[in-house]
Amino acid sequence: MKLYFSPFACSLAARIAIYEAKLDCEFVRVNLNKKVTESGIDFWTITDKGKVSALALDSGRVLTENPAVLQYIADQAAPGSLIPVEDREDRYEVISWLSFVTSEIHKMGVYPLASPHFSNEMKAISNELVQRQLTLVNATLQNRDYLSGNFSIADVYLFWALTLLPKLGFPLPEALKVLPVYQERLNKRPAFRKALDEEVALAVK
Template sequence: MKLYYSPGACSLSPHIVAIEAGVLMELVRVDLGTGQTESGEDYRKINPDGYVPALVLADGDVLTEGPAIVQYLADQAVDKELAPVYGSRARYRLMQWLNFISTELHKTYSPLFDPRVPPDCKAQFTERLAERFAHVAAVLETQPYLMGERFSVADAYLFTVSSWAPHVGLDLSPWPALTAYQGRVAARPAVRQALAEEGLLK
């Protein structure tokens, strides 16, 4: 398998999950500015939408969208318990978290990274993002991970998007449970390995 990624982008989430699951794959870096891979390949021939991640399977089929990819990877190593069993109520709870992170956190960042968006509009999106993180922090005050006592693929995704906060001027320190969570996840060997492989460890 091949994982197409850009350092620190949402593709970091499946990168972490692959390492946690012990799934071997080739990493292919994508320059999102030029739309080319590190070997000069046109990335849009892999994913016509042009964004990461994309996972090319052994048979050549391509999966896109992080929440789908992380569930696929988790299901390749069921014994690692990175996702509840498919069809269980807990699996739907996981999907709930993945959708929340995708729609309420991840996409809310988009205008904050766009230089064309006026400052007053960015302020509104920052406020909305803070409200969503406050909700997450309230959950993490009662349990170490989003699904309870165990790390799951949802945590790989939340860790990734919460790490973008300093880049848009959002201070997460008002939520100690959230910052403690970031430190807890960052200390995991698989997370450290993924960060190192993407050149993100200082």
Template structure:
């Protein structure tokens, strides 16, 4: 498999999932502005959406959209319990979390990366994000992870959003459950490995 990624982008989520799953893969870096690979190849010929992540399977199929990719990865390593079994109530709960992260967090972050939006508009989106993070904080009471005591692919995705909050100076320090959760996920060896491989964390 090949994971098309950009350092620190939402592709970090499936990168974490691949490492947690113990699946073999190759990393292919994408310049999102130029839509080029390091080889100079046109990324749009591989993924016409021009976005990351994209996962090229050994069959030649290309899977896009982060929440779909991480479930595909989890289903290829069932023994790792990165996602509940298909067609169970717990699997739909996982999908609920993945959808919440992608729709309520990820998409509200997008305007904050725009160089042309005025500060008051960005403040609006930061306030909206803070409200969403407060909800998650309330749901993490008494839990190690979003689904309870078991780390799943939804946790890798939420962790990326928390890293973005740091990058954009969104103060979440008052959300104690969320801060403890973030530290717990950050300490996982495979999470640290993904960060190191993407040049986001210095190798020990």
């Protein structure tokens, strides 16, 4: 298995999930501006979306889209450790949160705030929208430690977004007091620490 990644892009969530799942994986760095891998391969030949996360399976299939990539990884882990097993109702709650994070927080918030193609006016709207979604998340986490009750890949994906937002100049509102506690809870997990430490080191290279 090979994960195409760029430091601190959303592929960081896949890296954390891979470590949580204790899977063997090769990591291939991609220059997202030039669409080329570290060894000079045209990234468009890997995925015609030109985006990470892209996970090349041993079969040769390349999976894209974070919710799919994260679910694949979770299904290779110890059953139930990163997503409830098939046929359980709460599996769909994890999928629901993955969809929420990808559409309402990642694409509505992190992506436009990080992009040079969005005007400051658009970024302000985006910031407002994402704050609204984070208020909902903060309220949810008041009664539980993790998004769907038990730890899952949805928490991994949300953690990435919460880590990125302040780095983009959009600190989390102080009123959302549960979010930093939640982040710290996740930050204590060895897989999170390992992935973050590695990407911090890679980001300065």
